[in-house]
Amino acid sequence: MRRIKLLSWVLLLCGIATLHAQTITGTITDESGEGLIGASVLVAGTTTGTVSDLDGNFTLNLPANAEQLIVTYTGFDTKEVMLTGATSYDIVLAESSTTLEQVVVTGYGTQTRRRLTTSIASVGTEAFENVPITNFENALQGRLPGVTINSNSGTLGAQTSVRVRGVGSINSDNQPLYVVDGVIINSNIEGSQLGGPGTNPLVNINPADIQSIDVLKDAASAAIYGSRGSNGVVIITTKSGNFNRPAQVSVNHQTGFTDPTNQYELLSGPQYAELWNRAFLAGGGDPNSSDLYADPASEPDAQWLDRVTRTGLLNETSANVSGGTNDLAYFIGGTYRNEEGWVEGTGLERYNIRINLEQKLGDKWRVGLNINPSRTVNTRQNEDNNVASPQTYAALAFPNLDPFDENGNTRGGILRTSTGRAQFAGSPLINIEGQDISLTSNQVIAKAFVGFEPIPGLKLNSSFGTQYLTLRDNQKSSSLTTDGFGSGGTGSANFQEVLNYTWDNTASYLFAFGNSELDLTAGFSVQNEETNTLGVNGNTFADDRLLTLNSAAEITGGGGFNTQFRFVGYFLRGVYSLNDKFFVNASVRLDGSSRFGSDNYYGVFPAVSAAYDLARDMDGGPFKQLKIRGSYGVTGNAGIGNFDSRGLVSFGNDYNFIPGFLLSQLENTELTWETARTVDAAVDFETTNGFLSGSIGYFIKTSTDLLLDVPQPQTNGISSLTVNAGEIRNQGLEFLLDFNLVDRPDFQWTFNVNGATLDNEVLRLIDNNGDGEADDITEGRALVREGEAIGSFFLTQYAGVDPANGDALFIDAEGNTTNVFPGGDSRIVAGNPLPDLTYGFGSNLRFKDLDFSFQFQGAVGHQLYLSEGRFVENNLGATWNQRTTQLNAWTPDNTNTNVPEARRRNNGGQHSTRYLSDADYLRLRNVQLGYTFRNIGQGNTNLRLYVSGANLLTFTDFAGLDPEASGQDVNGFRQGEIFFSRPQTRILSFGFNLNL
Numbered sequence: 001m002r003r004i005k006l007l008s009w010v011l012l013l014c015g016i017a018t019l020h021a022q023t024i025t026g027t028i029t030d031e032s033g034e035g036l037i038g039a040s041v042l043v044a045g046t047t048t049g050t051v052s053d054l055d056g057n058f059t060l061n062l063p064a065n066a067e068q069l070i071v072t073y074t075g076f077d078t079k080e081v082m083l084t085g086a087t088s089y090d091i092v093l094a095e096s097s098t099t100l101e102q103v104v105v106t107g108y109g110t111q112t113r114r115r116l117t118t119s120i121a122s123v124g125t126e127a128f129e130n131v132p133i134t135n136f137e138n139a140l141q142g143r144l145p146g147v148t149i150n151s152n153s154g155t156l157g158a159q160t161s162v163r164v165r166g167v168g169s170i171n172s173d174n175q176p177l178y179v180v181d182g183v184i185i186n187s188n189i190e191g192s193q194l195g196g197p198g199t200n201p202l203v204n205i206n207p208a209d210i211q212s213i214d215v216l217k218d219a220a221s222a223a224i225y226g227s228r229g230s231n232g233v234v235i236i237t238t239k240s241g242n243f244n245r246p247a248q249v250s251v252n253h254q255t256g257f258t259d260p261t262n263q264y265e266l267l268s269g270p271q272y273a274e275l276w277n278r279a280f281l282a283g284g285g286d287p288n289s290s291d292l293y294a295d296p297a298s299e300p301d302a303q304w305l306d307r308v309t310r311t312g313l314l315n316e317t318s319a320n321v322s323g324g325t326n327d328l329a330y331f332i333g334g335t336y337r338n339e340e341g342w343v344e345g346t347g348l349e350r351y352n353i354r355i356n357l358e359q360k361l362g363d364k365w366r367v368g369l370n371i372n373p374s375r376t377v378n379t380r381q382n383e384d385n386n387v388a389s390p391q392t393y394a395a396l397a398f399p400n401l402d403p404f405d406e407n408g409n410t411r412g413g414i415l416r417t418s419t420g421r422a423q424f425a426g427s428p429l430i431n432i433e434g435q436d437i438s439l440t441s442n443q444v445i446a447k448a449f450v451g452f453e454p455i456p457g458l459k460l461n462s463s464f465g466t467q468y469l470t471l472r473d474n475q476k477s478s479s480l481t482t483d484g485f486g487s488g489g490t491g492s493a494n495f496q497e498v499l500n501y502t503w504d505n506t507a508s509y510l511f512a513f514g515n516s517e518l519d520l521t522a523g524f525s526v527q528n529e530e531t532n533t534l535g536v537n538g539n540t541f542a543d544d545r546l547l548t549l550n551s552a553a554e555i556t557g558g559g560g561f562n563t564q565f566r567f568v569g570y571f572l573r574g575v576y577s578l579n580d581k582f583f584v585n586a587s588v589r590l591d592g593s594s595r596f597g598s599d600n601y602y603g604v605f606p607a608v609s610a611a612y613d614l615a616r617d618m619d620g621g622p623f624k625q626l627k628i629r630g631s632y633g634v635t636g637n638a639g640i641g642n643f644d645s646r647g648l649v650s651f652g653n654d655y656n657f658i659p660g661f662l663l664s665q666l667e668n669t670e671l672t673w674e675t676a677r678t679v680d681a682a683v684d685f686e687t688t689n690g691f692l693s694g695s696i697g698y699f700i701k702t703s704t705d706l707l708l709d710v711p712q713p714q715t716n717g718i719s720s721l722t723v724n725a726g727e728i729r730n731q732g733l734e735f736l737l738d739f740n741l742v743d744r745p746d747f748q749w750t751f752n753v754n755g756a757t758l759d760n761e762v763l764r765l766i767d768n769n770g771d772g773e774a775d776d777i778t779e780g781r782a783l784v785r786e787g788e789a790i791g792s793f794f795l796t797q798y799a800g801v802d803p804a805n806g807d808a809l810f811i812d813a814e815g816n817t818t819n820v821f822p823g824g825d826s827r828i829v830a831g832n833p834l835p836d837l838t839y840g841f842g843s844n845l846r847f848k849d850l851d852f853s854f855q856f857q858g859a860v861g862h863q864l865y866l867s868e869g870r871f872v873e874n875n876l877g878a879t880w881n882q883r884t885t886q887l888n889a890w891t892p893d894n895t896n897t898n899v900p901e902a903r904r905r906n907n908g909g910q911h912s913t914r915y916l917s918d919a920d921y922l923r924l925r926n927v928q929l930g931y932t933f934r935n936i937g938q939g940n941t942n943l944r945l946y947v948s949g950a951n952l953l954t955f956t957d958f959a960g961l962d963p964e965a966s967g968q969d970v971n972g973f974r975q976g977e978i979f980f981s982r983p984q985t986r987i988l989s990f991g992f993n994l995n996l
Helices: 002-020 221-228 269-282 302-306 392-398 429-433 884-888
Strands: 023-031 040-044 047-053 055-059 070-071 077-083 088-092 104-107 110-112 118-123 149-153 159-163 177-180 183-185 210-215 231-239 245-261 311-325 330-338 345-362 366-380 435-452 458-477 490-513 517-543 551-580 582-593 602-613 623-637 648-655 658-665 675-688 692-704 707-711 720-724 727-744 747-757 759-764 777-779 783-785 794-796 798-800 810-811 827-833 837-847 850-860 863-866 916-918 921-936 943-952 955-956 987-993
Touching: 002 551, 040 055, 040 490, 047 055, 070 088, 077 088, 104 210, 149 916, 159 943, 177 221, 183 435, 183 458, 183 490, 210 221, 210 827, 221 231, 221 602, 221 623, 221 675, 302 392, 302 429, 311 987, 392 429, 429 435, 458 623, 582 623, 794 863
Parallel strands: 023 088, 177 231
Antiparallel strands: 023 055, 040 047, 040 070, 070 077, 104 110, 118 210, 149 159, 177 183, 210 231, 245 311, 245 987, 311 330, 330 345, 345 366, 366 435, 435 458, 458 490, 490 517, 517 551, 551 582, 582 602, 602 623, 623 675, 648 658, 675 692, 692 727, 707 720, 727 747, 727 759, 747 837, 777 783, 783 794, 794 827, 798 810, 837 850, 850 921, 863 916, 921 943, 921 955, 943 987
16 A cells, blocks of 8 residues: 555656646747747756747747746847746747847847947937938047047038047058948048048938947957958948838928038238238338238228128938838838038038838748938038138138129139239139039948848858949039139049949857857858049130030040959857856957958957956845956958059150050068957946946057058159058047936936047157168158157247247247247157047936937047148238237237237248147037927827037137048048138027827
8 A cells, every 4th residue: 555655656746747847839029029039048047948939939848847937138128937837938028228238239240238248339319310410420429438530621521530449550541440231331432522521422321211320449349340340340220120010100301500610700801901011011011112001991801701601501301111011021211401501602412212121031031132322412612621612712812802893793813902912813702603513422332131040049141232332523613713714714524433342141050058158150251342433634615604524625634543452251259158147259350351462361350358247146236237348359450552562563654755664663462451459348337226327448459560651762763662560559448427317207317428538659660761760750740750649740839929029939959949940850749639538428308298408529638730820820921811810919019929920921930839729629519409299180190399409519729610620631640730621510400200
């Protein structure tokens, strides 16, 4: 009997064990019912787990005593599911509202910020919605610590200088790599510069289409892009639809008004004539000379600056529809923007269409297509560093002229004052009326992709993306303008075509074992770019109204070229997590480039990073996350010409019009990548109550084997040779703090602040002349020297004014004060254009249906050099008009001044620290106030009305037009030297958002 009872107990226990060791199935979806691929399912307290398949389904064998499942997925809140004995579970995950579960694009993959081991700065749609910007880069200013963004000019469509953690190259590219939906795009098209800031193809990307931007800052995150990651990587993800979502329609419109943030105050005609007389006599002129104005007060006042500027106008309308069925997700949108610039004769029209589609094909296949055609027509005038620019000429031209003749027609050609003096031909006003300049760009960014998941966790993906860009630049200047005078009018037509494609293939597999997860990704990538150009010039037009070159009597020149480069990369990455608190990320990439020497086509770029979340060991502590992380990695820079390593010959007919060729470049078979090695350490945190989250970190980035153009003896006919030499270090502290001040159903208020310091130093340069000391590199006022910041200003010291006689004073090489300009040997390192600190702060407030936001951005600890000062602040040492500051010039009754006596000869107008200005500033980047009317009519229609402003306030003591301007050298080290760079645009706009 006892044996029977014992057997019964054994059978009962076995039955219970069998019950608990059952196999269960389930489906994991989001709140719309869309299956989540690759969601992690782990049995709590055990090492048993699995991942969901393409449709969110999973199968799991439960161990004995299993009581709970823990389900996690990138971008969604973790969910704990109690086991009830059922054999099937439908699990719905909610999208996370915490920053820890924010999805970050890492390059060939995604990761939640909670698990991130590298330094990646991110912004979402909040940076672009309803902000009246022409290009998306403007919306990033002040939002990303360690990323310095300067609009080089207020010109519509101008290039933007973006620096990620400083400047690490001398002659190579310093701009980051841009990746749009996985397609590497060319952001550095030169085009026709007209003396200004060049062409920015990124202006073709519609900010309203952007879902998020992630900037890979450290080498551990950027090394997956290998030889092009040393300047950082900007990953742009555009909006897409969602499966199983009803169609959502959005219509948006804004109208705005623009003007410059600053303009110079210039002398009027009478003021100029009076100062001229004073300067003429002080310079030793004859008091009876006809060069003197008999009655300065009666001189005309042209008011050139007012005549070439206006209140600009912008209008932008966009509409899109997004959603999805069980098998198809879609986003279709279009935008039209029409902007009249605040400089007369300038404007920009942009047309954008975006179609993003993704289709399921059965249980294992997905295919998709992203296509974004755009067209931008930029109506321009000569720009910035060009005397024919309307604004530049308006500052320089004699103000005591009448712009119109006796019939009311605009005067052109050679204009003379009442004393008979003349400057260059044309006038600010005739240059607008007599110039027809337009740059039309057509661009298509497209990507087709296919994904295959043969078994749960294994994903195979292939994508082919392309950027096709054409630029057509037509210019015509009439015979009365500065450029066209004396040649019967001039014209040119230039065409450029860029075909760039990227082919990526990846395989990834997610292992879940025990308390660990391992996500492996392997792949290879090919990028190829071909550029073709063609141009022709002509002059002598029978009538100034003729605009095309077929009307030119003489074709004066023409030519064309084509060039090509290719990159091939192979990469491997592993991401490991243990107990959801210890994370390791390791990657390596092998890159080959056609740009380098035959001995060094390939380079290897490894990286490793790790993080540990201390908060996971603090039950009930003050932190939801307290993660320490560190990284080390190597990235490269290949930003040189396509044939800089090759031995080249040039062809032509320069020798008495006889065709021939000559050696133009020596071969360097050993030329290879610049490399940047970055060490990064940081702490990421978020408090348990959600009040404060952020990050504080430190980085050291050392760039070696710089791609440097080394001068060669002229006797061999070769001016320079590109070699690997030199070393630069950038280091600094970065911080980001987000405060969730109030979080109630009807009232939310957040505040954010971020900043980054930068210490840049040139550590090593080449000794090319063999004197035992590293050679300085100078270009204009810019210096590259060991122990100094790159691009430091190299200038003679200005010492003010001699109160006894009004002479300008300088410091010579021996440190003595002199009234004789001492020349080049006296130059010192007087500052640099790289800010010691860049920062931003802003706030978002919502009370019921009313919302308000603002964002400030600033920079501290840098200088800019005003080359224009030598013209408009030279106390009339030359014939140009002057700023009103020169009315404070020295006189016997005004000896306490920093402006030398006005004289008709050079008195302090030489290049010196007189024209070097501190450029610290704080700018209100954007501010917005809106109100939303909800549930209008029968449906869920919402209408939001808003008013928005950009660059409304600037706080600065900068002596020039705009402290943000960085000069025209977007890629090189010569930044911060300015010549009439147009100030940024101030915008006030009104608009609405209609969501159906």
